[in-house]
Amino acid sequence: MRSSLPEDEDRRLEMLFRPAASPVADDGFSATVMRRVARRAWHRRLVLATAGAVGLAIAWQPVWNIAVLLGQQLAQLGSRWPELAWVLQSPLAIAAGLLLIAAPGIFRWLEE
Amino acid sequence: MHASDEELVARAVTARDQAAFGELVRRHQSRVRSWLRQLTRNPATADDIAQDTFIKAWDKLHTFGGQGRFAAWLMKIAYTEFLMTHRKAKAELRLADAVEAEITEPPAHDPSGEQNVAADLERLLGVLGDEERIVMILCYAQGQSHGEASETLGMPVGTIKSHINRGKEKIRLRFFPEESPHA
Numbered sequence: 001m002r003s004s005l006p007e008d009e010d011r012r013l014e015m016l017f018r019p020a021a022s023p024v025a026d027d028g029f030s031a032t033v034m035r036r037v038a039r040r041a042w043h044r045r046l047v048l049a050t051a052g053a054v055g056l057a058i059a060w061q062p063v064w065n066i067a068v069l070l071g072q073q074l075a076q077l078g079s080r081w082p083e084l085a086w087v088l089q090s091p092l093a094i095a096a097g098l099l100l101i102a103a104p105g106i107f108r109w110l111e112e
Numbered sequence: 113m114h115a116s117d118e119e120l121v122a123r124a125v126t127a128r129d130q131a132a133f134g135e136l137v138r139r140h141q142s143r144v145r146s147w148l149r150q151l152t153r154n155p156a157t158a159d160d161i162a163q164d165t166f167i168k169a170w171d172k173l174h175t176f177g178g179q180g181r182f183a184a185w186l187m188k189i190a191y192t193e194f195l196m197t198h199r200k201a202k203a204e205l206r207l208a209d210a211v212e213a214e215i216t217e218p219p220a221h222d223p224s225g226e227q228n229v230a231a232d233l234e235r236l237l238g239v240l241g242d243e244e245r246i247v248m249i250l251c252y253a254q255g256q257s258h259g260e261a262s263e264t265l266g267m268p269v270g271t272i273k274s275h276i277n278r279g280k281e282k283i284r285l286r287f288f289p290e291e292s293p294h295a
Contacts, residue, residue, distance in 0.1 A: 016236055018253060019233045020249045025142075026141055029163075033137050034133075036163065037166075037167065040170070105174055
């Protein structure tokens, strides 16, 4: 049968090329991919946590110094709010607070 | 309930839902693997590239904007991965070397026509150049539109059409010479 019409030719080509898209059985392929995805996610979290810990170790000393300076300034405020005095005069609490504030930004940056 | 690809992508992106992504992998693995098998002519290599394709898709899922079909987006990643692998290992991944070797002698025209040609896809692909074959498989086997094929392969639509026209003409000349105006 001749197929001189373009639509006929397209249909014929679809038929001829059909075997090129024959279905491929999964045979554990998807499970392998998902294992790799899970491993990758775990690896990513590990890298992120390690990077966070290293960053914390590096940042701790400068943050501590800032916290001590801030603590001295805030000590004056402590007299106004006696119930907050222990927080405002504790460099550890201030350093932790500073890192807590910066943490989301740092983690986003590390993730990117 | 059967979630659409777009719904699954949204779940995978917002909640990093691996189950949703797993469903996408199960849905599209056959299409991606058969496409890569045609490109590499080697099932094992094709499956390795297919795995890398899905891993990259997982990493870049947030960049799928929802324009066009998810399948076409995936095929584009698969093609990029194929090209990267192909460049790295040209010696092992020569496109259709085997096929070209097989057709050094032109096949005799079979008067019984279409059925024999359909049965021998390798012979059919053998008459086409690399790009014509890739474009024609995408459009006629994978069912992509010219626009989608253009996106997948990073070629202008006009180039896609040119490859298809050239491919058609080669097939006509080889297998249906009576239909070719250049016969």
